[in-house]
Amino acid sequence: MIERRDVFQAIADPTRRMIIQKLSRGPLNIGQIVEDSGITRQGIAKHLKVLNECGVISLTQKGREQFCEARLDQLDEVVDWVNASRRLWNQRFEKLDKFLAETKNNNNETSR
Amino acid sequence: MIERRDVFQAIADPTRRMIIQKLSRGPLNIGQIVEDSGITRQGIAKHLKVLNECGVISLTQKGREQFCEARLDQLDEVVDWVNASRRLWNQRFEKLDKFLAETKNNNNETSR
DNA sequence: ATTTTGCACAACCAAATGGTTGTATTTATA
DNA sequence: TATAAATACAACCATTTGGTTGTGCAAAAT
Numbered sequence: 001m002i003e004r005r006d007v008f009q010a011i012a013d014p015t016r017r018m019i020i021q022k023l024s025r026g027p028l029n030i031g032q033i034v035e036d037s038g039i040t041r042q043g044i045a046k047h048l049k050v051l052n053e054c055g056v057i058s059l060t061q062k063g064r065e066q067f068c069e070a071r072l073d074q075l076d077e078v079v080d081w082v083n084a085s086r087r088l089w090n091q092r093f094e095k096l097d098k099f100l101a102e103t104k105n106n107n108n109e110t111s112r
Numbered sequence: 113m114i115e116r117r118d119v120f121q122a123i124a125d126p127t128r129r130m131i132i133q134k135l136s137r138g139p140l141n142i143g144q145i146v147e148d149s150g151i152t153r154q155g156i157a158k159h160l161k162v163l164n165e166c167g168v169i170s171l172t173q174k175g176r177e178q179f180c181e182a183r184l185d186q187l188d189e190v191v192d193w194v195n196a197s198r199r200l201w202n203q204r205f206e207k208l209d210k211f212l213a214e215t216k217n218n219n220n221e222t223s224r
Numbered sequence: 225a226t227t228t229t230g231c232a233c234a235a236c237c238a239a240a241t242g243g244t245t246g247t248a249t250t251t252a253t254a
Numbered sequence: 255t256a257t258a259a260a261t262a263c264a265a266c267c268a269t270t271t272g273g274t275t276g277t278g279c280a281a282a283a284t
Binding site for chain 3: 001002029030031041042045064065066
Binding site: 004008009011012013014017020021024025026070072075078079081082084085086088089091092 | 116120121123124125126129132133136137138182184187190191193194196197198200201203204
């Protein structure tokens with residue numbers, strides 16, 4: 001299996017989505033993210049590593065503490081992909097409409 | 113580990129995203145999806161099972177063949193989540209602006 | 225100076241993932 | 255009717271995932 005490190009992978013896990021949501025309100029250090037999360041610091045640290053590798057957060061050392069900041073612009077890739085799929089989907093209907101319009105007058109059997 | 117079956121999981125895998133893209137152009141049977149995919153029919157079938165369980169595609173038996181159709185409306189959940197995160201993010205800046213505006217006149221040391 | 229806090233690193237674990245092959249079954253087709 | 259096509263189902267496999275505990279170390283706080 002190939003270790004995948006992209007935005008889609010970043011948001012695939014509910015714990016990571018929770019982390020992103022928390023960080024959307026402002027930068028936090030690990031301890032603050034751990035609070036009420038229900039999992040250990042080490043568990044959170046692993047998720048932060050993944051999120052960092054996916055480019056969704058940035059980590060900056062500040063003395064003893066490590067501050068995590070969200071990089072939400074990276075989520076564009078996800079929205080772009082969804083929109084591209086939707087565009088194809090809509091084209092499909094346009095083609096169908098065109099086809100129906102063209103065959104409408106030629107065939108009196110074009111029942112719904 | 114818990115077997116997660118949601119839209120985020122559905123689009124996490126590149127092969128599944130490829131399948132969704134193909135299906136965005138119109139319904140296909142398994143054989144057509146397998147074409148040029150580079151993986152076996154059984155591999156594709158497994159992905160289709162996941163996509164179906166996540167509600168991103170629907171499967172309908174048609175004689176010997178099975179037709180797969182995309183249910184792109186399910187992707188709304190992803191876009192909604194991204195937008196919610198962005199909303200929080202923007203609120204953060206609004207609060208900062210407000211804070212700066214309030215402290216501007218009280219403190220002559222509000223350097224950039 | 226000692227203790228606490230925050231974190232990094234490593235090992236471990238069960239379950240999930242993303243494939244494969246192999247076999248059987250049903251449905252069209254020659 | 256025999257054969258080919260499309261699928262279903264199961265077993266297998268290596269790797270990844272999402273956690274855990276345990277140890278050690280540097281930076282703050284007392």
